[in-house]
Amino acid sequence: MSEKLTFQYVISGDDFTRAGEASSSVKNKLKQLGVDDAAIRKTAIAMYEGEINMVIHANGGMITVTISDTVIEMILADQGPGIKDISKAMQAGYSTAPEEVRSLGFGAGMGLPNMKKFSDEFQIESTPGVGTTVTMKVFL
Amino acid sequence: MELKSILTLPECTLLAQGNPDRTVSKVFCCDLLSIAMSKAPADSVWVTVMGNKNTLAVASLADVACIVLAEGVSLDEGTLAKAEEEGIAVLSTTLPVFDIALEIYEAGLS
Numbered sequence: 001m002s003e004k005l006t007f008q009y010v011i012s013g014d015d016f017t018r019a020g021e022a023s024s025s026v027k028n029k030l031k032q033l034g035v036d037d038a039a040i041r042k043t044a045i046a047m048y049e050g051e052i053n054m055v056i057h058a059n060g061g062m063i064t065v066t067i068s069d070t071v072i073e074m075i076l077a078d079q080g081p082g083i084k085d086i087s088k089a090m091q092a093g094y095s096t097a098p099e100e101v102r103s104l105g106f107g108a109g110m111g112l113p114n115m116k117k118f119s120d121e122f123q124i125e126s127t128p129g130v131g132t133t134v135t136m137k138v139f140l
Numbered sequence: 141m142e143l144k145s146i147l148t149l150p151e152c153t154l155l156a157q158g159n160p161d162r163t164v165s166k167v168f169c170c171d172l173l174s175i176a177m178s179k180a181p182a183d184s185v186w187v188t189v190m191g192n193k194n195t196l197a198v199a200s201l202a203d204v205a206c207i208v209l210a211e212g213v214s215l216d217e218g219t220l221a222k223a224e225e226e227g228i229a230v231l232s233t234t235l236p237v238f239d240i241a242l243e244i245y246e247a248g249l250s
Contacts, residue, residue, distance in 0.1 A: 020198075024197065041203060045202065105194060
């Protein structure tokens with residue numbers, strides 16, 4: 001493909017069980033485009049963790065995915081409470097997720113570490129009281 | 141090994157048949173979805189007691205071939221219909237996680 005493709009998803013903040021729909025949609029689009037399976041898996045996992053985080057912590061937000069010949073870029077922006085201590089939040093096992101989320105099998109403090117692990121480039125900016133923006137890239 | 145050999149295990153109830161001709165890779169056990177998502181091998185048979193919509197989402201995103209719900213856990217009908225749509229098999233068994241994982245292993249999946 002010579003042009004960039006951009007997709008935008010509004011992530012609803014109130015329905016935990018619907019989290020993953022945007023990631024599934026991106027996964028299907030990447031499959032249709034014939035993107036390599038390993039890159040699809042990385043993108044799907046990184047984005048799903050981000051989606052879950054937005055639902056759990058930020059009352060939803062917006063995800064913009066841009067696909068070009070060389071890179072898949074995901075920008076996850078929310079207007080949630082922000083993260084006070086990013087280095088702490090990046091530690092595997094550190095979590096502020098509520099009990100109901102833990103009982104569904106999430107909230108183990110693996111979200112941000114997984115997002116970093118499965119993307120080739122990971123950037124996070126957060127301002128308490130304003131929101132958080134995560135930018136992830138998977139190179140093709 | 142093809143998925144169809146697991147779909148017919150005697151202790152299991154078939155809830156969604158997925159793609160029976162799919163070649164499966166490994167058996168994988170985990171209940172924490174974030175770990176399952178990052179560690180479940182592609183085309184694996186995933187044994188878990190976590191039966192909710194997110195289980196299917198994780199399986200789908202991680203390219204799992206079959207979910208095996210242990211300890212009598214099930215999934216609601218809407219989620220099962222979605223599993224069928226996505227080509228992911230779902231089995232349910234009353235056996236504990238280790239016992240069913242061992243049976244799957246002994247059926248030819250090491």
